[in-house]
Amino acid sequence: MRRTEPVTDWETDFEVLDAGYVEDPFGIWDELRASCPVATTERRGRAWLPTRYADVTAIAHDTTTFSSSDVAVVTIEQDEDEDILPYGLPPITSDPPLHTWTRRLLLPWFSHRRVESYETLTREICGSLIKEFFDAGRADAAIDYAQQIPVRVISHILAVPDEMSDAFTGWVRDSLEFADDPERRRRGNYGIGEFLWSKVQERKEHPGDDLISDLLQSRHDGEPLEDSIILGMAMLTLIAGVDTTWSAIGASLWHLATHDDDRDRLVADPSLMATAVEEFLRAYSPVTMARLVTTDTEVAGCPMRAGDKVLMSFPAANRDPAVFDRASEVVLDRAANRHVAFGSGIHRCAGSNLARMELRVAIEEWLRRIPSFHLEPESSVTWAGGQVRGPRSIPVVLR
Amino acid sequence: MRLRIDPERCQGHARCFALAPDLFDIDDYGQSSVHSDGVVPADREDAARLAIANCPEFAIEALED
Numbered sequence: 001m002r003r004t005e006p007v008t009d010w011e012t013d014f015e016v017l018d019a020g021y022v023e024d025p026f027g028i029w030d031e032l033r034a035s036c037p038v039a040t041t042e043r044r045g046r047a048w049l050p051t052r053y054a055d056v057t058a059i060a061h062d063t064t065t066f067s068s069s070d071v072a073v074v075t076i077e078q079d080e081d082e083d084i085l086p087y088g089l090p091p092i093t094s095d096p097p098l099h100t101w102t103r104r105l106l107l108p109w110f111s112h113r114r115v116e117s118y119e120t121l122t123r124e125i126c127g128s129l130i131k132e133f134f135d136a137g138r139a140d141a142a143i144d145y146a147q148q149i150p151v152r153v154i155s156h157i158l159a160v161p162d163e164m165s166d167a168f169t170g171w172v173r174d175s176l177e178f179a180d181d182p183e184r185r186r187r188g189n190y191g192i193g194e195f196l197w198s199k200v201q202e203r204k205e206h207p208g209d210d211l212i213s214d215l216l217q218s219r220h221d222g223e224p225l226e227d228s229i230i231l232g233m234a235m236l237t238l239i240a241g242v243d244t245t246w247s248a249i250g251a252s253l254w255h256l257a258t259h260d261d262d263r264d265r266l267v268a269d270p271s272l273m274a275t276a277v278e279e280f281l282r283a284y285s286p287v288t289m290a291r292l293v294t295t296d297t298e299v300a301g302c303p304m305r306a307g308d309k310v311l312m313s314f315p316a317a318n319r320d321p322a323v324f325d326r327a328s329e330v331v332l333d334r335a336a337n338r339h340v341a342f343g344s345g346i347h348r349c350a351g352s353n354l355a356r357m358e359l360r361v362a363i364e365e366w367l368r369r370i371p372s373f374h375l376e377p378e379s380s381v382t383w384a385g386g387q388v389r390g391p392r393s394i395p396v397v398l399r
Numbered sequence: 400m401r402l403r404i405d406p407e408r409c410q411g412h413a414r415c416f417a418l419a420p421d422l423f424d425i426d427d428y429g430q431s432s433v434h435s436d437g438v439v440p441a442d443r444e445d446a447a448r449l450a451i452a453n454c455p456e457f458a459i460e461a462l463e464d
Binding site for chain 1: 410411412413414416417418425426427428429448449452453454455456457
């Protein structure tokens with residue numbers, strides 16, 4: 001665990017990498033919402049942390065004042081990617097108009113129809129992972145299971161071998177989870193960038209029916225896409241599709257390992273799965289995205305200056321008691337649930353259908369074979385946070 | 400009950416389709432629309448209300464007859 005300067009005042013000096021916040025941010029959000037709903041900090045530049053649903057969604061919809069040109073929660077001083085990625089990772093780091101047309105090229109790859117065609121593969125992946133540890137009677141639900149699923153599905157979409165999974169996982173963690181370590185971040189981004197750049201060049205000669213080949217054949221205003229745009233979109237697909245969904249799967253399994261009543265209820269009544277999946281997404285939303293303030297403005301009385309960062313805590317918004325009854329409880333059959341785990345407005349997660357399918361299938365396949373399990377006594381669950389919050393180790397006994 | 404979707408508000412979360420696939424259609428870009436003419440069978444009104452209460456963009460509305 002990295003060390004950060006201790007926080008004595010969350011209202012004026014918040015630190016999203018603080019170990020206590022990473023492990024249990026919920027009480028801090030509740031206190032902030034009641035006393036100072038938009039917190040601020042000067043650590044790594046000036047940043048703001050809105051915690052109310054109304055503020056987070058209003059900012060997400062105002063894409064003129066709040067740009068996506070820098071979505072990193074952990075602000076990096078130097079921008080070593082500028083040369084190879086002049087357009088960033090479209091559409092997530094883009095504002096309209098670049099955002100609009102690049103997103104339109106990406107969306108069909110994650111449409112409901114397309115995602116259905118990945119479901120059988122996802123089920124097979126889950127089944128074969130469980131087979132590996134089932135007989136041992138114990139497993140790490142994060143490392144042996146959750147972490148392994150989305151990366152393999154994304155590898156399929158990018159048509160790269162399964163054997164790259166561990167390398168991808170390592171690079172994505174370097175890029176996101178260890179973003180405050182310039183060395184690791186650079187290693188992660190270069191690893192992903194160089195690998196996918198070679199695939200872009202390879203697919204020019206040998207096109208297939210994968211995402212990169214499709215982008216190479218796509219046209220915008222009658223012109224082929226620049227290689228750097230294709231690279232950025234492929235990198236985004238990998239970076240955004242791996243530890244986000246793995247974190248959601250892990251957090252859901254952690255909940256079921258620690259709440260026997262919910263686990264038994266879900267096993268007994270699989271018709272709860274549709275609302276339960278949304279409830280896990282609400283209660284344990286993994287992703288926080290940043291926005292860059294483009295012009296001086298004010299939110300809830302807080303004076304934001306051009307150049308400030310806003311950390312869009314969708315996870316905090318989803319725990320807002322002004323919007324959700326019993327906001328701090330997991331209610332498997334919650335009927336009213338306008339959660340924004342996948343964001344809000346034009347940047348709604350392009351891969352949300354895929355993430356939702358993977359989360360549902362991962363829980364279904366686990367519970368079908370392992371209807372009863374609990375945390376390994378005397379061992380500790382570890383959490384990662386920052387851009388993406390989720391458990392990194394969940395030792396469990398399968399009983 | 401008849402449902403209506405505001406296409407300007409819909410951002411393709413697909414929550415309505417996930418919860419009530421018989422009441423909504425969805426295109427390859429995520430845009431939802433009401434199935435057939437939006438008329439909800441009497442025995443599916445609860446599902447329709449569930450879909451409305453789960454739309455993060457407040458894009459679905461019910462026109463009660």
